[in-house]
Amino acid sequence: xxxxxxxxxxxxxxxxxxxxxxxxxxxxxxxxxxxxxxxxxxxxxxxxxxxxxxxxxxxxxxxxxxxxxxxxxxxxxxxxxxxxxxxxxxxxxxxxxxxxxxxxxxxxxxxxxxxxxxxxxxxxxxxxxxxxxxxxxxxxxxxxxxxxxxxxxxxxxxxxxxxxxxxxxxxxxxxxxxxxxxxxxxxxxxxxxxxxxxxxxxxxxxxxxxxxxxxxxxxxxxxxxxxxxxxxxxxxxxxxxxxxxxxxxxxxxxxxxxxxxxxxxxxxxxxxxxxxx
Numbered sequence: 087x088x089x090x091x092x093x094x095x096x097x098x099x100x101x102x103x104x105x106x107x108x109x110x111x112x113x114x115x116x117x118x119x120x121x122x123x124x125x126x127x128x129x130x131x132x133x134x135x136x137x138x139x140x141x142x143x144x145x146x147x148x149x150x151x152x153x154x155x156x157x158x159x160x161x162x163x164x165x166x167x168x169x170x171x172x173x174x175x176x177x178x179x180x181x182x183x184x185x186x187x188x189x190x191x192x193x194x195x196x197x198x199x200x201x202x203x204x205x206x207x208x209x210x211x212x213x214x215x216x217x218x219x220x221x222x223x224x225x226x227x228x229x230x231x232x233x234x235x236x237x238x239x240x241x242x243x244x245x246x247x248x249x250x251x252x253x254x255x256x257x258x259x260x261x262x263x264x265x266x267x268x269x270x271x272x273x274x275x276x277x278x279x280x281x282x283x284x285x286x287x288x289x290x291x292x293x294x295x296x297x298x299x300x301x302x303x304x305x306x307x308x309x310x311x312x313x314x315x316x317x318x319x320x321x322x323x324x325x326x327x328x329x330x331x332x333x334x335x336x337x338x339x340x341x342x343x344x345x346x347x348x349x350x351x352x353x354x355x356x357x358x359x360x361x362x363x
Contacts, residue, residue, distance in 0.1 A: 087172075090162035094144065094173060095137035095180075101338055103132040105227055105250065106234035113240040114362055121238045128194055128237050131187055132230055134180045135198050141177045143209045145170065197233040201226060216278045217287065220262070224254035245302035252298065255291035256321070257337055259284055260328045268332055292321050309361045316350055323347055 106129050110116050144163045148170070162168035188195055208222045228247050235242040263284045296314070303310040324337075327344045341347050 087168070090168040091172070091176065093160075093162050094141060094168055095176065096140045097137075098336065099136060099140070100133040101336075102227075103129050103136065103230060105230050106132065106237070108231060108250070109235040109238055109240055109242065111358065111362065112243070112246060113235075113238060115238055115240070116359070116363065118238075124191075124193075124237045125234060127187065127191055128233055131184060131191070131194065131198060132201070132233070134184050135202055138177060138180050138184075139202065139205045139209065141173050141180075142206070145173055145177075146209065194233045194236060197229050197236070201229050204229075216283075220255055220258045220287075223258055224251050227251065227254045243302065243306070245298050245305070248298040249295055249302060252291045252295035256288060256295060257324075259288045259291060260325060263288065264328055264332055267329065288325065307361055310358070313354055313357060316354055320347060320350055320354075323350075 107125055110118075110121060110125065115121055144161055148161075148163050163170065163173055184198070188198075204222055204225060208219065212222050213219050227250050231247055231250055232242045262279055263281065266279055266281060266284065296318070299317075300311075300314065303314075323344065323346060324340065327340055327347065331340060331343050341351055
């Protein structure tokens with residue numbers, strides 16, 4: 087049962103909430119130990135709200151998932167390995183835990199509420215609309231980024247936020263392309279997308295990412311320009327490796343699968359820390 091509960095709340099997807107810690111690096115506060123506890127609480131709150139959204143979505147789609155050849159094997163509710171009663175109990179427990187934490191920790195309550203609202207809208211309506219579905223999911227990263235900034239009391243850079251937004255678009259569109267190429271018809275928009283359109287959107291997202299990043303670097307840390315060639319190579323390598331290994335959904339898995347991406351990512355992180363600290 088534990089394994090199926092883990093699949094239901096999708097603990098592996100919690101890694102996406104690590105973006106909350108990014109403002110700590112770019113604000114020069116990484117050595118400020120007083121921020122870490124608050125950021126961990128914020129991270130945990132977003133993990134809980136994310137799992138609540140996953141559970142609601144699975145409960146809503148349980149009947150359609152039962153008739154889906156792929157989803158019936160990967161969704162514990164659709165496969166019957168986990169009952170609706172257990173899912174509802176977990177949903178209520180997580181909700182109460184969030185309420186309890188927010189009584190003493192109200193600073194990001196509006197961010198959590200907005201994140202819940204846009205993801206609910208996504209689950210019920212927007213996920214059926216191509217392109218807009220990716221834009222809404224990517225906007226969720228900006229919410230988490232800004233929540234991290236609010237927690238450590240710094241302003242979110244608009245350019246950094248735009249860079250993160252289009253980086254998310256790049257990664258998610260690659261995920262859609264991998265699903266389409268492998269015939270994983272797990273979402274309705276894949277019947278509307280085509281490879282040419284998604285490839286165009288991947289290229290467009292990467293171009294806008296680099297434009298916003300270059301402007302950010304020029305205005306904030308000119309020394310970071312040395313990372314641009316490495317990042318361009320990483321984008322190309324990530325695109326090719328995602329298709330080769332069929333790992334479009336979890337960037338961290340792909341990073342550890344491709345040693346070149348892993349090594350260059352570590353170099354990028356260390357150089358970033360060297361420049362800022």
